[in-house]
Amino acid sequence: MKERSMDGKTIILRVEIDIQQAQFGKAATAIETAGGDIIAIDVIHTDKTKTIRDLTVKMTEAGAADRISSALGTLPGIRLQHISDRTFLLHLGGKITVQPKTPIQNRDDLSRVYTPDVARVCQAIEQDPSKAFTLTIKRNTVAVVSDGSAVLGLGNIGPYAAMPVMEGKAMLFKQFADVDAFPICLDTQDTEQIIQAVKQLAPGFGGINLEDISAPRCFEIERRLREELDIPVFHDDQHGTAVVLFAAMLNALKLTGRNIAGTRFVICGIGAAGTACTKMLLAGGAKHIIGVDREGILTADRHYDNGMWQWYAEHTNAEKKAGHLAEALAGADVFIGVSAGGILTRAHVESMNAEPIVFAMANPEPEIRPELVEDIVAVFATGRSDYPNQINNVLCFPGIFRGALDSRATTVNEEMKLAAAEAIASVISDEERSPMYIIPSVFNAKVVEEVRKRVIQAAIDSGVARRHPRE
Numbered sequence: 001m002k003e004r005s006m007d008g009k010t011i012i013l014r015v016e017i018d019i020q021q022a023q024f025g026k027a028a029t030a031i032e033t034a035g036g037d038i039i040a041i042d043v044i045h046t047d048k049t050k051t052i053r054d055l056t057v058k059m060t061e062a063g064a065a066d067r068i069s070s071a072l073g074t075l076p077g078i079r080l081q082h083i084s085d086r087t088f089l090l091h092l093g094g095k096i097t098v099q100p101k102t103p104i105q106n107r108d109d110l111s112r113v114y115t116p117d118v119a120r121v122c123q124a125i126e127q128d129p130s131k132a133f134t135l136t137i138k139r140n141t142v143a144v145v146s147d148g149s150a151v152l153g154l155g156n157i158g159p160y161a162a163m164p165v166m167e168g169k170a171m172l173f174k175q176f177a178d179v180d181a182f183p184i185c186l187d188t189q190d191t192e193q194i195i196q197a198v199k200q201l202a203p204g205f206g207g208i209n210l211e212d213i214s215a216p217r218c219f220e221i222e223r224r225l226r227e228e229l230d231i232p233v234f235h236d237d238q239h240g241t242a243v244v245l246f247a248a249m250l251n252a253l254k255l256t257g258r259n260i261a262g263t264r265f266v267i268c269g270i271g272a273a274g275t276a277c278t279k280m281l282l283a284g285g286a287k288h289i290i291g292v293d294r295e296g297i298l299t300a301d302r303h304y305d306n307g308m309w310q311w312y313a314e315h316t317n318a319e320k321k322a323g324h325l326a327e328a329l330a331g332a333d334v335f336i337g338v339s340a341g342g343i344l345t346r347a348h349v350e351s352m353n354a355e356p357i358v359f360a361m362a363n364p365e366p367e368i369r370p371e372l373v374e375d376i377v378a379v380f381a382t383g384r385s386d387y388p389n390q391i392n393n394v395l396c397f398p399g400i401f402r403g404a405l406d407s408r409a410t411t412v413n414e415e416m417k418l419a420a421a422e423a424i425a426s427v428i429s430d431e432e433r434s435p436m437y438i439i440p441s442v443f444n445a446k447v448v449e450e451v452r453k454r455v456i457q458a459a460i461d462s463g464v465a466r467r468h469p470r471e
């Protein structure tokens with residue numbers, strides 16, 4: 001755990017040096033020999049006997065944090081008080097806060113924001129509940145709801161451990177789209193209890209982002225909430241992923257001169273993300289899709305207890321291919337991985353058609369590392385930020401919710417998802433498109449604005465908008 005959180009990152013060492021016994025240079029040499037690069041020094045305290053400094057150290061080699069710690073421990077007069085990972089420091093006390101829009105400076109302000117004057121506003125909403133959108137935070141709020149059952153690639157780590165991801169997501173909502181999102185981690189993994197909890201907290205929210213809830217429960221939870229609530233309910237691991245995948249795929253297909261109907265797709269990992277990616281490709285015109293999970297290729301020749309797999313088998317693999325990943329991939333054009341790290345080999349990719357497209361999207365470890373096949377693939381994408389072509393749902397959810405909130409949409413429908421995918425793909429011009437650039441950066445400001453605009457138009461055209469924003 002320590003290794004995973006610290007290697008290749010920056011740490012801060014608080015070092016106490018006894019002035020009579022040791023010099024700072026000794027500590028610096030020990031750190032550098034152990035694989036650390038000192039990039040900043042802050043003096044925290046100094047007196048006649050000792051000095052305390054914070055050293056910001058970039059680790060240049062795997063395992064450096066442990067080696068630095070042991071090396072400093074052997075130096076007389078030098079004491080390592082503590083070692084902090086900058087990522088952990090950033091999480092101290094959580095990552096978000098709630099702030100009032102106006103200060104309360106006197107009794108008059110107090111009586112307006114709270115009792116007695118607030119009562120008139122309450123009564124106005126009581127008479128016309130739609131006023132909740134204009135007179136409360138509802139117009140701009142999204143609940144990011146998880147039960148901690150399928151967090152990133154970490155699995156079922158529970159609601160407390162899921163909080164940092166949901167807080168991070170709330171930050172992204174705010175920074176990229178000025179949406180006020182709240183992390184809500186529920187201490188239950190019971191489908192019905194989750195549905196009831198989300199329904200009960202919905203009055204304060206304009207939208208619900210379900211996150212990291214494992215399949216197949218996520219399908220039922222989302223279906224029921226979509227039916228029973230009049231605000232958008234969007235399971236981001238399904239639809240956000242599918243939208244961004246589809247955007248990247250549009251550009252990859254253009255680059256390799258393929259049309260979607262004639263392209264042979266293999267999707268590995270038929271869970272939340274894999275199912276939604278498949279549905280989006282089918283809606284976009286794909287005709288040849290084969291799904292593979294742990295038990296092999298999904299085929300209509302078999303019966304599955306998992307209802308979603310049964311649906312999947314009946315709507316894909318028209319040729320009824322059987323076998324495992326190797327059989328599915330022979331003669332395929334595209335591999336899409338939303339399964340687990342390291343399961344794809346170079347031999348698999350060699351068995352695909354010429355100019356294969358490989359999207360290895362499992363987090364944090366992709367199905368195959370790009371360096372193993374970069375000489376034989378036409379286009380490669382992962383879910384990681386340290387390689388080109390990062391397919392991550394952050395390209396979708398801020399803009400799609402911004403558009404849904406601004407148009408006060410009752411739902412996010414297929415038309416809005418397709419509009420979002422086309423918007424993301426369109427940010428890359430014909431001249432810019434290349435194997436290293438099929439999907440824009442999350443920091444490209446055009447993404448949210450373009451997605452918002454097209455999503456609003458799609459909401460209006462498909463009749464789910466309750467408001468037509470002016471601009």
Ligand SMILES: NC(=O)C1=CN([C@@H]2O[C@H](COP(=O)(O)OP(=O)(O)OC[C@H]3O[C@@H](n4cnc5c(N)ncnc54)[C@H](O)[C@@H]3O)[C@@H](O)[C@H]2O)C=CC1
Pocket residue numbers: 150152153214215237241268269270271272273274292293294295337338339340343361362363364382383384391392393
């Ligand atoms: N890059 C991105 O934007 C996103 C990436 N992901 C990643 O995709 C992966 C799946 O996420 P979810 O669909 O939410 O999880 P999930 O748990 O709903 O589905 C994963 C599926 O993969 C299957 N699987 C696992 N190991 C396999 C193997 N060796 N061979 C074949 N199938 C295998 C599982 O049986 C399961 O059906 C995770 O690593 C997640 O981090 C998920 C959402 C977005």
Ligand SMILES: CC(=O)C(=O)O
Pocket residue numbers: 151152153212236237363392393
């Ligand atoms: C990116 C994301 O939502 C996931 O890996 O679960």
Ligand SMILES: [Mg+2]
Pocket residue numbers: 152211212236237
């Ligand atoms: Mg997720």
